[in-house]
Amino acid sequence: MGPWIYFLSLSLSFLLFLAQSEPSIYDHLQRNGLPIGLLPKGVTDYSLDPSTGEFRINLTQPCNAKFENLLHYDFNVSGHLSLGKIGNLSGMSQQELFIWLPVKGIRVDVPSSGVIYFDVGVADKQFSSSLFENPIECNAADLDVELLNLQGLEIFRKRSDKLAFEDHQGGVLRAVS
Ligand SMILES: *[C@@H]1O[C@H](CO)[C@@H](O)[C@H](O)[C@H]1NC(C)=O
Ligand SMILES: *[C@@H]1O[C@H](CO)[C@@H](O)[C@H](O)[C@H]1NC(C)=O
Ligand SMILES: *[C@@H]1O[C@H](CO)[C@@H](O)[C@H](O)[C@H]1NC(C)=O
Numbered sequence: 226m227g228p229w230i231y232f233l234s235l236s237l238s239f240l241l242f243l244a245q246s247e248p249s250i251y252d253h254l255q256r257n258g259l260p261i262g263l264l265p266k267g268v269t270d271y272s273l274d275p276s277t278g279e280f281r282i283n284l285t286q287p288c289n290a291k292f293e294n295l296l297h298y299d300f301n302v303s304g305h306l307s308l309g310k311i312g313n314l315s316g317m318s319q320q321e322l323f324i325w326l327p328v329k330g331i332r333v334d335v336p337s338s339g340v341i342y343f344d345v346g347v348a349d350k351q352f353s354s355s356l357f358e359n360p361i362e363c364n365a366a367d368l369d370v371e372l373l374n375l376q377g378l379e380i381f382r383k384r385s386d387k388l389a390f391e392d393h394q395g396g397v398l399r400a401v402s
Contacts, residue, residue: 250282251360258309258335260354265290265298265363278306282316290364292356295320296328298363309335319345 250271251261270283281303290296302316310332318325330344333354341354 228348238364248281253280253306257306258333258337259306259311259331260333260341260357262333262359262361263311264302264360268360273306280304280306284285284363286365289366290361293352297325304330309333319343319350320348321345331383 234344248256250264250268250273253273254261254263264282265284265288268282268284271280273280281301283301284300286300287297287299290298297318297320299316302314304314305312308337310330314328317328319328320326326345326347328343328345332342332344334340337354339354341352341357342349343352
């Protein structure tokens with residue numbers, strides 16, 4: 226029995242060693258108090274500078290994931306990871322009505338209040354952090370976010386033309402849906 230036990234415990238130690246020496250990007254999110262579902266499932270190609278918190282991720286494809294709103298991930302996502310916070314974020318956008326807004330930062334309260342804040346430039350957008358508990362499947366999106374934004378603006382423009390038109394006709398400004 227001796228050699229077997231020895232072999233098993235050696236393999237086990239080796240596996241534990243591997244598990245400890247190769248944390249995933251999800252482990253890093255977790256250590257910083259952030260929900261791991263902020264990133265889509267299956268991210269393996271990442272780098273993180275432990276001294277600065279700068280990280281970089283290569284996805285296999287740009288993709289979209291549906292939470293309360295639609296989130297878009299570029300090929301490359303990068304940012305600055307610190308306790309309860311991702312700063313200088315690039316490569317993530319969030320759909321708001323027809324417009325894709327770049328998410329410039331993400332933060333949670335420490336200790337957690339169950340709320341997560343997305344910095345989308347004009348204001349912080351709040352979500353329940355439980356939405357991001359688990360990494361979810363992200364669907365291929367070769368959508369060009371810039372192009373989508375142009376289309377979105379076009380729809381806005383048409384809507385406001387219609388608003389202006391109605392205003393001119395009836396003297397009453399009302400929302401058209
Ligand atoms: C991402 O891809 C680039 C180019 O292929 C490569 O240089 C880099 O090491 C990859 N990984 C990360 C984490 O940036
Ligand atoms: C972004 O990711 C793609 C695919 O993984 C890679 O080919 C490209 O070089 C990356 N760009 C940078 C700046 O890392
Ligand atoms: C912010 O991220 C960009 C890449 O997206 C990088 O070029 C720049 O140096 C970063 N700025 C800071 C202050 O880390």
